Amino acid sequence: MNAVYVLWIRQLKRYSRSRARIVGSLGQPLLFLVALGFGFGPIFRRAGAGNYLQFLAPGVIGMTILFSAVFSGIELIWDRQFGFLKETLVAPVPRMMIMIGRTCGGATVSLVQGLIVVAICYVAGFRAASFASWPFAFVFMALIAIMFTAFGTAIASVLSDFQAFQLVMNFLIMPLFFLSGALFPLNGVPRALQIVAAVNPFAYGVDGMRVAFGASASQFGAVMDLAVLGAITLLLLGVGGYLFSKIQL
């Protein structure tokens, strides 16, 4: 148990000491909020769809957590390259515990990133429906964070070089994000796109957050969101843990 804790703390320390990473990873969400939020806002309103910022904010918060979580998971490749991974792999600690510690650490870091973006959205004018929205939304944020850190860890356990990281980002994470309804409402889009979103776990995370923050319309329903996210998170933790335990150096 102590091992889980110390690996968790390690990742928090690494994060808090890397100012470049903190600032750098906020650029993208900020750009999305400004360019899309203010750019599409008027059109959105004219179409009778309400306040776009209110719609967009959960999507951008989700995006921040998604990218940051996958990145945290993939940090495993760095640890392998720079050698620290060896130190943890020969330690008398079950590999599942090591994987859980790493995942908790990565998930916490991405959750912190997400909360910073929540604050930015708030400054931009985004509002939750009520005070009770926050814990509910937090649960969805945490689930997205854990799920995609485990996902990144699973991927990094089988791929061992930096190039693979780009590949994963461009062909997996970007589509997950853009085809999720984070940026546009899913009702009314072509059927094919709706189906793609329905098999995209990230879409359930964003939908869940929207419901939590008080959106009137939900794509899948909050119960369904929670069930899907919970199930996939457990699955990915299992798969990630298994692949991690099979790493050879």
Place this chain on the structure above:
Amino acid sequence: MIRVENLVKKYGDFTAVNDISFEVDQGEVFAFLGPNGAGKTTTIKMLTTLLKPTSGTVEVDGLDPSISHHEVRKRFGIVFQDPSLDDELTAYENLELHCILYKVPRKARKERIEKLLGLFELWERRDDPVKQFSGGMKRRLEIARGLLHTPKILFLDEPTLGLDPQTRNHLWAHVQKLNHEEQVTVFLTTHYMEEADRVAQRIAIIDHGKIVAQGTSEDLKRRTSTQTLEQAFLALTGSTIRDEIAGSIDQMRQMSRMWRGGRR
């Protein structure tokens, strides 16, 4: 304590370890010597659960590392040839993390860390991030970390790489003390023949993945009719440099070693 029989490791078509057998007794200091790329690190990886053998038997304290990983991991400590520190953490934090992973009791932690950082003259720098350390200082920290807990078996893969003579002496004195007082079995590799001659009770020489000789230093000298272990080593392994067979990984490693050495 360690028993290896007909051990083979292939990377694709390339055979890095080719049918080797040897035994190391409890409480023994055993040196595993060989030219670059001979297969020493690969063998250590198979003994320490990091790599699965292609074929053959491995036993560490009676257990198979590829099956009883967890039990085997409880029994050894290791200093790796390649870097394995977290550069973003401080020296002290790296050691503390190790103590927690190896379940060193909380009370003993501080005292041991202080002692080992003192021994390797890093105590003053304990709160500096490792990335600010010189190559030799990093190496010293790796060694200090490897000695934090007292295992049954200690693997030292070229521990003295890039170290000054003072630190080398400290290290071997400490290792010999562990061996005498706590009966720790030591499995080491090094390219400094006089070190191996001084600390090891038995020596195996590996070349191109095969063991070409084993026995005491005296045995090896007698067999080759030479005066020093270095001469014996050269007589057994020839005097060609192993570049032509070394893969790109090995060359990279040599580069990084030169660089690490050069920065000190």
